[in-house]
Amino acid sequence: VGGSGEEEFERFFRGQARSLMRQAYLLTGDAGEAQDLVQETMIRAWREWPRLQGYDDPGAWARHVLHRLAIGRWRRLTVRRRHDRADLRVVPAVDGEHLDVLSALAGLTMDQRRAVVLHDIAGLSVAEVALDMGVPEGTVRSWLSRARARIAQALEIVELPSDGGVAPEPGL
Amino acid sequence: VTDDLHGSGLNEEVSRRLQAAAALVDPLADELGISALRETSPARRRLRAPRVALVAAVCLSLALAGTLVGLAGRSASPSKRIRPASPPPIRVDLAATPKGWFPVDYGDLQLSVPGDWLVVTSTRACPSESVITAMEHVAPVKCHRGFLVSNVPVLAVGGAHFLTSTRGYSERRLMVNGIEVVVESPPRSGETTVAVVPSLGVGFEWRSPKVTIVIRTVTWSPRAALLTRGAPARTPTSWRSTLLDGVELSVPGSWTRHTGSWVPNCDPTPFIFPVGPRILEELREDEKSGICGGPGVGEANSGLVPFAAGPSGVVAVEGPTAATLVDKVDTPLTCRRSRSLQVCIDPGSGSTLLMSVSQDGVVLMAIELTLRANGVVDREIYDSIRPAGTPAPGAVEPKEQGQLYLSALAEMQRLVRQARRAERGARALARRPVAGDRLRR
Numbered sequence: 066v067g068g069s070g071e072e073e074f075e076r077f078f079r080g081q082a083r084s085l086m087r088q089a090y091l092l093t094g095d096a097g098e099a100q101d102l103v104q105e106t107m108i109r110a111w112r113e114w115p116r117l118q119g120y121d122d123p124g125a126w127a128r129h130v131l132h133r134l135a136i137g138r139w140r141r142l143t144v145r146r147r148h149d150r151a152d153l154r155v156v157p158a159v160d161g162e163h164l165d166v167l168s169a170l171a172g173l174t175m176d177q178r179r180a181v182v183l184h185d186i187a188g189l190s191v192a193e194v195a196l197d198m199g200v201p202e203g204t205v206r207s208w209l210s211r212a213r214a215r216i217a218q219a220l221e222i223v224e225l226p227s228d229g230g231v232a233p234e235p236g237l
Numbered sequence: 238v239t240d241d242l243h244g245s246g247l248n249e250e251v252s253r254r255l256q257a258a259a260a261l262v263d264p265l266a267d268e269l270g271i272s273a274l275r276e277t278s279p280a281r282r283r284l285r286a287p288r289v290a291l292v293a294a295v296c297l298s299l300a301l302a303g304t305l306v307g308l309a310g311r312s313a314s315p316s317k318r319i320r321p322a323s324p325p326p327i328r329v330d331l332a333a334t335p336k337g338w339f340p341v342d343y344g345d346l347q348l349s350v351p352g353d354w355l356v357v358t359s360t361r362a363c364p365s366e367s368v369i370t371a372m373e374h375v376a377p378v379k380c381h382r383g384f385l386v387s388n389v390p391v392l393a394v395g396g397a398h399f400l401t402s403t404r405g406y407s408e409r410r411l412m413v414n415g416i417e418v419v420v421e422s423p424p425r426s427g428e429t430t431v432a433v434v435p436s437l438g439v440g441f442e443w444r445s446p447k448v449t450i451v452i453r454t455v456t457w458s459p460r461a462a463l464l465t466r467g468a469p470a471r472t473p474t475s476w477r478s479t480l481l482d483g484v485e486l487s488v489p490g491s492w493t494r495h496t497g498s499w500v501p502n503c504d505p506t507p508f509i510f511p512v513g514p515r516i517l518e519e520l521r522e523d524e525k526s527g528i529c530g531g532p533g534v535g536e537a538n539s540g541l542v543p544f545a546a547g548p549s550g551v552v553a554v555e556g557p558t559a560a561t562l563v564d565k566v567d568t569p570l571t572c573r574r575s576r577s578l579q580v581c582i583d584p585g586s587g588s589t590l591l592m593s594v595s596q597d598g599v600v601l602m603a604i605e606l607t608l609r610a611n612g613v614v615d616r617e618i619y620d621s622i623r624p625a626g627t628p629a630p631g632a633v634e635p636k637e638q639g640q641l642y643l644s645a646l647a648e649m650q651r652l653v654r655q656a657r658r659a660e661r662g663a664r665a666l667a668r669r670p671v672a673g674d675r676l677r678r
Contacts, residue, residue, distance in 0.1 A: 090258075096453075100265050181255065185255045
């Protein structure tokens, strides 16, 4: 990778690191794991940079790799959890609500979680999420709807009947 | 269901909560270093491969030599103390303190707070023990039903006060930097969240969401590292000894010793710091405690004193004042003997270590050591406290060092020859046809 390529990669790195980190964290629920996943994604991006430079959106490639890595980790964990203590997690910051968010996400299926992360954190539209995940838009809508309902229930978020506004219940 | 599911207020609120939770890892993203990625370039890795092998071989040899030197030293002279080969299990994680933050110690626990916060110790608020309070503005603190309450503090750290059960709270167990933290969340919003580190007997509570990131900074304190059991730390050869009324200790060679009266109408006191007199003068103007000793001595008794005011260093108080200062070391945390001296540590919980040094039951002096960084320097100073005229721990004569080096080198060469013989044997075995092959032929 040449000098200008390095500069471009640095810009790409700075531009993507936070978004990828946020996605990885909500996918895994573990800050340490998330950091590892982003690091691994960026290492792969660096190796492939001469090719990626020509892409319209190298960020999409990085996001795809990150999610694949997270899914692989999730599958491994599903097996490992039978033996390990699942309640010990590394979190970057803790308050009741933050942990409730993580717990609610942990209760979703991996597809639901990915859909939520892509839509709410990566900022993709439903159509883009569907394209990214290779499923029909209706399926994405269904996943998002169920996921949101479960998260809202876990966080005790209720919709006010009057103006459709949302007010958190006491006890969050 | 609307097009992008952002139409409903509920969906927006869920989205907002998710984004807020995700944003908490932004500092971790900023920690990711691009330079580390560049090192993993395949071309560079290929170039580096032989160097890595060479470096690994040299490191292995040095580690082997170090172990052999240790073994040789122990067998040659039982009085020589060698640093243990394996690191102590308790290590202060310096990386746990983000840039621009500063660490706050309470007993064996350390956490860090933003650099612009004011952190105070107070024994007036809760007389049975000191409490550390972090706040954005100065405000009085008081005790109420076993909990520290105040109108401004955003975080309070303490011992027994925070270990009482919290009825109705939901409990979660987390592992932060290798330390188990139990977080107790209140049943209603607006109440205090409590976190307890049961293994260290320390707890902290907070109300402000600004504090939530603080929990990620939990690690061992330098005090915990200093008090870890193990062989006495070897005094580095670059250090120099300083004599204090029958007691000797070693400090880094760059540190300078001063003697003066820190507080008006007090006896002159020796103090040894890695800072110049000008800085000390400035600190003197800020010193309001009015208690004899050096900067920081008596800090815990002064009510509301900025926690991080004291610089690194050693303050030694000799004579009768020493006895009054260490009166409270009646129930010391731990004591150790160094020949005829007994060194006892005050059970106080701050980032300074108050010690009494006594001989035949008579207090010779009080020594205050400011704990900083990973506690390694502090441990080496602490272990070097000894009767005047006796050698520092692990001091090795230059001549003896040379002999140990040569014997280690000879042992290393012997092991290399042995490894080569084994490799030749393995190659010969690999070339020899096995019985099955011969039968097939």
